Amino acid sequence: MPQLPEPLERLISELSRLPGVGPKTAQRLAFHLLRADRQRAESLARAIVDMKLRIGFCERCYNIAEGSLCAICSSARRDTTLLCVVETPLDVLAVERTSEFAGLYFVLNGVISPIDGVGPDQLHVPQLLDRVRGDGVVEVIVATDADIEGEATAVYLQRALAPLGVEVTRPAHGLPVGGDLEYADELTVARAIVGRRSF
Amino acid sequence: MELKRLELNNHRNYAHLDLEPGPGVNVFVGANGQGKTNLLEAVAMLALSSSPRARRDQELLGPVTPAARIHAEVESAGRGLEVTITLQGEGERVRRVIEVDGVRRRGFDLPGHFRVTLFWPDDLGLVKAGPEQRRRFLNQMLVQVEPGYARNLAALRRVLEQRNSLLKRIAAGEEAPGVLEAWNAELVAYGSDIAGARARAVEELRPYAAESHAEIAAGERLEIAYIGPPENFGDAVEKSLGDDLRRGSTTIGPHHDDLLIRLDGRDARSYASQGQQRTAVVSLKLAEAALVTRRAGERPVLLLDDVLSELDAERRAALLRRVAGEGQVIITSAEMGPFPADLITGARVWSVNSGRIEACG
Numbered sequence: 001m002p003q004l005p006e007p008l009e010r011l012i013s014e015l016s017r018l019p020g021v022g023p024k025t026a027q028r029l030a031f032h033l034l035r036a037d038r039q040r041a042e043s044l045a046r047a048i049v050d051m052k053l054r055i056g057f058c059e060r061c062y063n064i065a066e067g068s069l070c071a072i073c074s075s076a077r078r079d080t081t082l083l084c085v086v087e088t089p090l091d092v093l094a095v096e097r098t099s100e101f102a103g104l105y106f107v108l109n110g111v112i113s114p115i116d117g118v119g120p121d122q123l124h125v126p127q128l129l130d131r132v133r134g135d136g137v138v139e140v141i142v143a144t145d146a147d148i149e150g151e152a153t154a155v156y157l158q159r160a161l162a163p164l165g166v167e168v169t170r171p172a173h174g175l176p177v178g179g180d181l182e183y184a185d186e187l188t189v190a191r192a193i194v195g196r197r198s199f
Numbered sequence: 200m201e202l203k204r205l206e207l208n209n210h211r212n213y214a215h216l217d218l219e220p221g222p223g224v225n226v227f228v229g230a231n232g233q234g235k236t237n238l239l240e241a242v243a244m245l246a247l248s249s250s251p252r253a254r255r256d257q258e259l260l261g262p263v264t265p266a267a268r269i270h271a272e273v274e275s276a277g278r279g280l281e282v283t284i285t286l287q288g289e290g291e292r293v294r295r296v297i298e299v300d301g302v303r304r305r306g307f308d309l310p311g312h313f314r315v316t317l318f319w320p321d322d323l324g325l326v327k328a329g330p331e332q333r334r335r336f337l338n339q340m341l342v343q344v345e346p347g348y349a350r351n352l353a354a355l356r357r358v359l360e361q362r363n364s365l366l367k368r369i370a371a372g373e374e375a376p377g378v379l380e381a382w383n384a385e386l387v388a389y390g391s392d393i394a395g396a397r398a399r400a401v402e403e404l405r406p407y408a409a410e411s412h413a414e415i416a417a418g419e420r421l422e423i424a425y426i427g428p429p430e431n432f433g434d435a436v437e438k439s440l441g442d443d444l445r446r447g448s449t450t451i452g453p454h455h456d457d458l459l460i461r462l463d464g465r466d467a468r469s470y471a472s473q474g475q476q477r478t479a480v481v482s483l484k485l486a487e488a489a490l491v492t493r494r495a496g497e498r499p500v501l502l503l504d505d506v507l508s509e510l511d512a513e514r515r516a517a518l519l520r521r522v523a524g525e526g527q528v529i530i531t532s533a534e535m536g537p538f539p540a541d542l543i544t545g546a547r548v549w550s551v552n553s554g555r556i557e558a559c560g
Binding site: 112113114115117119120148149151152153155156159183185186187190 | 302308346347350354357358360361362364365368373374375377378380381382384385
């Protein structure tokens with residue numbers, strides 16, 4: 001294979017380290033940037049550097065933050081007795097979009113997965129326990145994913161948090177809103193029936 | 200349950216096939232290596248979502264392109280359904296896309312739309328084989344009739360991978376044993392669902408299997424029993440910790456289940472002659488079809504791959520008596536020899552020749 005100029009080669013190899021980007025896509029992106037205006041390329045480079053410079057993680061909840069605390073932790077209007085534990089900052093966004101939750105968050109930074117060498121100590125579990133011990137939290141909602149690892153993590157947290165005297169809850173399973181019962185998958189319908197409620 | 204139309208593109212040795220089988224008995228005749236089993240495999244995949252014999256999906260891709268497609272029009276519970284399985288080779292991996300009536304489904308959500316009972320030469324060793332093959336027998340049936348079973352099986356597999364990996368990490372001092380509790384809870388939750396479904400199914404199979412066996416084998420008594428996880432599953436898992444840590448694997452759970460088969464009170468695995476074993480297998484397969492029929496309210500499509508020639512005249516007749524005349528049957532055979540004339544009269548006969556199928560007469 002003919003050798004590409006070194007700077008182009010380097011860009012391709014950097015791009016191909018991004019999640020979801022294979023060598024072919026990396027090549028296409030690199031050549032796209034090569035053809036683009038100098039301004040576009042500089043603006044992209046600046047955006048990446050600025051983001052890294054200005055955004056970090058919240059000291060209290062590990063959500064993304066501009067500064068030492070995230071916007072949610074620094075707000076005075078949040079209910080500090082309610083804590084919602086999620087896997088990633090994207091999950092914070094998902095719950096925030098609902099405007100249904102007025103409490104605070106705690107980002108675990110993943111789930112327990114022995115195959116990947118991830119246990120409670122690789123997550124922010126010790127910090128979570130400290131937080132719950134010290135901070136007047138009354139209820140912890142464990143909103144990890146409903147997959148195998150998410151469930152195992154929830155079970156682990158439930159057992160670790162229960163002795164601290166807080167109420168530990170898990171979001172309900174139910175039918176998708178506005179969805180057709182006929183098209184919901186069987187397990188979802190089954191769980192929704194088991195978890196039914198009176199009007 | 201009926202397979203109305205089957206289209207294959209680049210599946211194994213079929214470059215292209217467009218087949219409309221008849222509603223009754225269909226016999227596919229051809230020499231070995233012409234594609235008879237490949238045909239049945241494709242039909243079985245429509246019911247099970249993965250191939251019952253390929254170890255890797257890669258094997259299923261034909262020589263033409265890195266993609267294969269199985270498309271079928273089936274009739275299920277009186278209504279037409281279209282099922283499509285597309286395999287796309289991407290380097291070492293194969294991506295499987297499943298659609299039912301144009302809607303994407305995950306692999307474990309496909310079974311139950313189209314149901315088959317598959318009987319092929321591998322099954323003839325069911326009695327003497329290891330427990331894994333008998334669990335596969337139960338699984339293949341249950342994914343098709345027990346909602347959530349396929350998903351629970353996939354979940355159990357994942358839980359075991361994680362738990363076994365954790366056991367090794369704990370043994371190596373890389374992780375505290377406290378985390379294990381969470382995985383024990385998952386193992387017991389999914390494991391109990393699976394064990395419960397298996398126990399109910401074996402109870403239900405028992406009278407059907409006994410009846411067919413007694414009929415074929417002049418009153419010989421066939422009994423089956425499910426050997427599942429211990430009564431107090433959760434406690435047993437906790438007590439097994441020492442063993443589990445030593446072996447680095449999970450010693451208690453439905454992945455060690457077995458199906459006990461007894462003939463006239465004796466364990467068939469050690470005592471049965473080859474003839475008796477085969478009668479027992481035929482009876483179990485007939486019982487499977489009966490259970491699926493009862494649970495689903497209609498007969499599954501029966502797939503018989505070259506097993507008739509392996510059975511003697513009496514067992515063959517007993518099997519055919521039960522299966523012909525009702526529902527759709529797809530039979531493959533190397534020759535027309537083993538078929539009684541009255542079966543052939545109403546049947547559609549097809550010839551299979553290097554990935555091509557043609558109607559005969």
